[in-house]
Amino acid sequence: QVQLVESGGGLVQAGGSLRLSCAASGIIFSLSALGWYRQAPGKQRELVTAIDTFGATNYADSVKGRFTISRDNAKNTVYLQMNSLKPEDTAVYYCNARTTQSTYWGRGTQVTVSS
Numbered sequence: 001q002v003q004l005v006e007s008g009g010g011l012v013q014a015g016g017s018l019r020l021s022c023a024a025s026g027i028i029f030s031l032s033a034l035g036w037y038r039q040a041p042g043k044q045r046e047l048v049t050a051i052d053t054f055g056a057t058n059y060a061d062s063v064k065g066r067f068t069i070s071r072d073n074a075k076n077t078v079y080l081q082m083n084s085l086k087p088e089d090t091a092v093y094y095c096n097a098r099t100t101q102s103t104y105w106g107r108g109t110q111v112t113v114s115s
Contacts, residue, residue: 002026002104004095009109012085016113020080022095022106029076033098036069036080038091038111045094049080062088085113 008020020036035050049059049069057069068081078095090113095106 002097002102004097004104004106006093006095006106006109009093009111011112011114014085014087014113014115016085017081017083018085018111020082020093020095020109020111022078022080024076024078024095024097027097027099027104029097030073031099034069034071034078035096035098036078037094037096038089039094039108040088040091043091048093050096051078082111085111087113087115089113 003025004022006020006022008018012018031053033052036048037045038048039045047060048063049067051057051069051071066084071078090111092108092110094108097104
């Protein structure tokens with residue numbers, strides 16, 4: 001059974017930082033492309049950032065220079081370091097894993113940035 005479990009969300013003031021983690025099980029983690037998505041109230045879920053199996057990354061323009069995705073294949077964990085947070089970053093953040101067979105989602109973790 002595949003599980004993606006996010007942690008690290010919370011309430012932070014604008015300008016602050018948070019680090020999200022997503023622990024995966026049930027997949028061959030090193031062969032999976034990984035991503036972080038977010039969904040704000042009343043909005044569609046959007047891609048924040050992704051990292052492929054070679055470590056190549058891409059970022060939404062809105063987070064470039066502020067967010068960093070990384071992966072630790074030994075720990076089956078993907079991270080999202082979020083700096084210089086803004087109120088518009090407030091959303092539920094979801095971990096995503098894509099294997100050759102399917103795509104999987106975590107349940108999400110709430111990030112709230114106060115002004």
